Amino acid sequence: MHRMLKTTLALALAVGAVSTAGATTATAGTGVTAGTTAVAAASHGCDSGYVCFYPGAGWNGDRPSHRYYNYGTYNLSNMFGTYRIFNNQTGGAIVRTCTGYNGTGCQGDLPAGWYIDKDMTPINSIVLAP
Known part of the structure; x- marks a missing residue:
């Protein structure tokens, strides 16, 4: 748990675009606890x-x-400003945001069961991975 928290906080600090103080656990009936x-x-x-x-x-x-459902890389278009990203994947799967297309320039991991509010203007792709 400590390692995951450090990774999540590193993601928040590395991107500098988080509108909350780091990622927070998903709530309101998700049935999922971070980690x-x-x-x-x-x-x-x-x-x-x-x-x-x-x-x-x-x-x-x-x-x-x-x-997005399947593991892999997704190039994005016309996503500007803040979006809430909610990783409701299972089995410990993560999502990464990337400044380049085709999954290049990726920044940290958002663990399953967590969400983050993020400025998507500089983001051009995401990666879903186990």
């Missing part, structure tokens, strides 16, 4: 196993604007 590998429940409109993006620094009425 567990239990099966995540659907939460805030984000189905179990997905990484969901919400425009702004909130849950957007539990309506994500973008959803």
Whole structure:
């Protein structure tokens, strides 16, 4: 847990775009505690196993604007300003944000069961990994 917290805080400090003081644990009925590998429940409109993006620094009425499921790299377009990124994947899977396309210039890991509010303007791709 301590190592994961250090990694998460390093992510928050490295990107400098977090609107909260580091990543915080997901709440409100997720059934997931940070650091567990239990099966995540659907939460805030984000189905179990997905990484969901919400425009702004909130849950957007539990309506994500973008959803990603399969492991791999996703190039992004037209995502500017702050988005809430919620990693509702299972089995300890992580999501990374990257300044370059095709998963280059990646910054830290967002663990399963956590969310972060992040300025997506400089971000051009994300990576979902086990």
